[in-house]
Amino acid sequence: MNAAVREVEFGNLGTAKQDVSAVLTLVPGGDVRVLSALVTARVGDIVRAKAMVEQLEKSDPLNTVLKLYWLPTLKAAIELQGGNSAQALVSLEATAPYVSGFPHPLERRRSRHPHPQRSQSGVREAAVVA
Numbered sequence: 001m002n003a004a005v006r007e008v009e010f011g012n013l014g015t016a017k018q019d020v021s022a023v024l025t026l027v028p029g030g031d032v033r034v035l036s037a038l039v040t041a042r043v044g045d046i047v048r049a050k051a052m053v054e055q056l057e058k059s060d061p062l063n064t065v066l067k068l069y070w071l072p073t074l075k076a077a078i079e080l081q082g083g084n085s086a087q088a089l090v091s092l093e094a095t096a097p098y099v100s101g102f103p104h105p106l107e108r109r110r111s112r113h114p115h116p117q118r119s120q121s122g123v124r125e126a127a128v129v130a
Contacts, residue, residue, distance in 0.1 A: 001032055004039045013043040033059075034070050041077035049078050069098045 004019035020036045033056060041049035053074045060066055072094040079088035 001035045001039075005035060008039050008042045016043050017045070034066065034074070037074050038077055041074060041081055044081055046078055046081055049074070049081075053078070069095050 001019075001023050004016045004023065007013075007016035007019060016039050020039050023032055024036055033052065037049055037052035037056060040052060053071065056066060056074070057071060072091045076088040076091035079085070079091060
Protein backbone atom coordinates (compact mmCIF):
# COMPACT_ATOMS: atom_id res chain seq x y z
CA MET A 1 0.00 0.00 0.00
CA ASN A 2 2.92 2.31 0.65
CA ALA A 3 3.83 2.03 -3.02
CA ALA A 4 0.38 3.28 -4.08
CA VAL A 5 0.64 6.26 -1.72
CA ARG A 6 4.12 7.05 -3.01
CA GLU A 7 3.04 6.74 -6.65
CA VAL A 8 0.07 9.07 -6.24
CA GLU A 9 2.28 11.62 -4.46
CA PHE A 10 4.66 11.61 -7.42
CA GLY A 11 1.81 11.91 -9.90
CA ASN A 12 1.96 8.37 -11.27
CA LEU A 13 -1.81 7.98 -11.17
CA GLY A 14 -2.10 4.89 -13.37
CA THR A 15 0.46 2.99 -11.32
CA ALA A 16 -1.22 4.09 -8.09
CA LYS A 17 -4.59 2.78 -9.33
CA GLN A 18 -3.03 -0.54 -10.28
CA ASP A 19 -1.33 -0.79 -6.88
CA VAL A 20 -4.62 -0.16 -5.07
CA SER A 21 -6.39 -2.85 -7.10
CA ALA A 22 -3.61 -5.34 -6.43
CA VAL A 23 -3.53 -4.65 -2.71
CA LEU A 24 -7.31 -4.86 -2.31
CA THR A 25 -7.25 -8.23 -4.08
CA LEU A 26 -4.63 -9.56 -1.68
CA VAL A 27 -5.84 -7.88 1.53
CA PRO A 28 -9.47 -6.79 1.12
CA GLY A 29 -10.01 -5.58 4.70
CA GLY A 30 -8.51 -3.70 7.57
CA ASP A 31 -6.45 -0.55 7.38
CA VAL A 32 -5.68 -1.18 3.71
CA ARG A 33 -9.19 0.04 2.87
CA VAL A 34 -8.48 3.44 4.46
CA LEU A 35 -5.31 4.11 2.49
CA SER A 36 -6.93 2.68 -0.64
CA ALA A 37 -9.74 5.21 -0.31
CA LEU A 38 -7.18 8.00 0.16
CA VAL A 39 -5.23 7.01 -2.95
CA THR A 40 -8.44 6.53 -4.93
CA ALA A 41 -9.52 10.05 -4.03
CA ARG A 42 -6.14 11.49 -4.95
CA VAL A 43 -6.10 9.82 -8.37
CA GLY A 44 -9.41 11.51 -9.10
CA ASP A 45 -11.85 8.61 -8.92
CA ILE A 46 -14.24 10.58 -6.73
CA VAL A 47 -17.26 8.32 -7.22
CA ARG A 48 -15.34 5.24 -6.15
CA ALA A 49 -13.64 7.08 -3.28
CA LYS A 50 -17.03 8.25 -1.95
CA ALA A 51 -18.35 4.69 -2.13
CA MET A 52 -15.29 3.43 -0.27
CA VAL A 53 -15.76 6.08 2.45
CA GLU A 54 -19.44 5.15 2.83
CA GLN A 55 -18.46 1.49 3.17
CA LEU A 56 -15.86 2.37 5.81
CA GLU A 57 -18.43 4.41 7.76
CA LYS A 58 -20.87 1.48 7.77
CA SER A 59 -18.36 -1.26 8.44
CA ASP A 60 -16.82 0.07 11.64
CA PRO A 61 -18.98 2.78 13.25
CA LEU A 62 -17.32 2.38 16.66
CA ASN A 63 -13.74 2.88 15.46
CA THR A 64 -12.79 6.18 17.04
CA VAL A 65 -9.63 6.77 15.00
CA LEU A 66 -11.52 6.09 11.80
CA LYS A 67 -14.40 8.34 12.79
CA LEU A 68 -12.43 11.28 14.16
CA TYR A 69 -9.34 11.25 11.97
CA TRP A 70 -9.49 9.13 8.83
CA LEU A 71 -13.05 9.79 7.64
CA PRO A 72 -12.60 13.59 7.78
CA THR A 73 -9.22 13.20 6.06
CA LEU A 74 -10.72 11.07 3.31
CA LYS A 75 -13.61 13.48 2.83
CA ALA A 76 -11.14 16.36 2.61
CA ALA A 77 -9.14 14.51 -0.05
CA ILE A 78 -12.32 14.04 -2.06
CA GLU A 79 -13.23 17.72 -1.69
CA LEU A 80 -9.72 18.82 -2.74
CA GLN A 81 -9.88 16.64 -5.81
CA GLY A 82 -13.24 18.19 -6.65
CA GLY A 83 -11.77 21.68 -6.34
CA ASN A 84 -13.60 22.55 -3.13
CA SER A 85 -10.72 23.60 -0.88
CA ALA A 86 -12.95 25.50 1.57
CA GLN A 87 -14.98 22.38 2.36
CA ALA A 88 -11.76 20.35 2.58
CA LEU A 89 -10.49 22.70 5.28
CA VAL A 90 -13.77 22.38 7.17
CA SER A 91 -13.39 18.60 7.11
CA LEU A 92 -9.78 18.80 8.25
CA GLU A 93 -10.61 21.06 11.19
CA ALA A 94 -12.15 18.03 12.88
CA THR A 95 -8.76 16.29 12.83
CA ALA A 96 -6.81 19.16 14.42
CA PRO A 97 -6.80 17.76 17.98
CA TYR A 98 -5.30 14.49 16.74
CA VAL A 99 -2.43 15.63 14.52
CA SER A 100 -0.09 17.32 16.98
CA GLY A 101 3.44 16.23 16.27
CA PHE A 102 2.55 14.14 13.22
CA PRO A 103 2.36 15.33 9.62
CA HIS A 104 -1.17 15.09 8.29
CA PRO A 105 -1.53 12.91 5.16
CA LEU A 106 -2.72 15.92 3.17
CA GLU A 107 -0.12 18.33 4.56
CA ARG A 108 2.39 17.74 1.76
CA ARG A 109 -0.27 18.33 -0.86
CA ARG A 110 -1.50 21.50 0.85
CA SER A 111 2.03 22.89 0.91
CA ARG A 112 2.44 22.16 -2.81
CA HIS A 113 -0.93 23.73 -3.68
CA PRO A 114 -1.49 26.62 -1.27
CA HIS A 115 -4.90 28.20 -1.34
CA PRO A 116 -4.61 31.66 -2.93
CA GLN A 117 -7.06 33.26 -0.49
CA ARG A 118 -5.59 31.83 2.72
CA SER A 119 -5.84 34.39 5.48
CA GLN A 120 -2.87 35.49 7.58
CA SER A 121 -4.41 33.78 10.61
CA GLY A 122 -4.49 30.54 8.61
CA VAL A 123 -0.85 30.98 7.68
CA ARG A 124 0.10 31.54 11.34
CA GLU A 125 -1.96 28.51 12.34
CA ALA A 126 -0.23 26.35 9.74
CA ALA A 127 3.16 27.56 11.01
CA VAL A 128 2.26 26.45 14.53
CA VAL A 129 1.28 22.98 13.27
CA ALA A 130 4.47 22.65 11.22
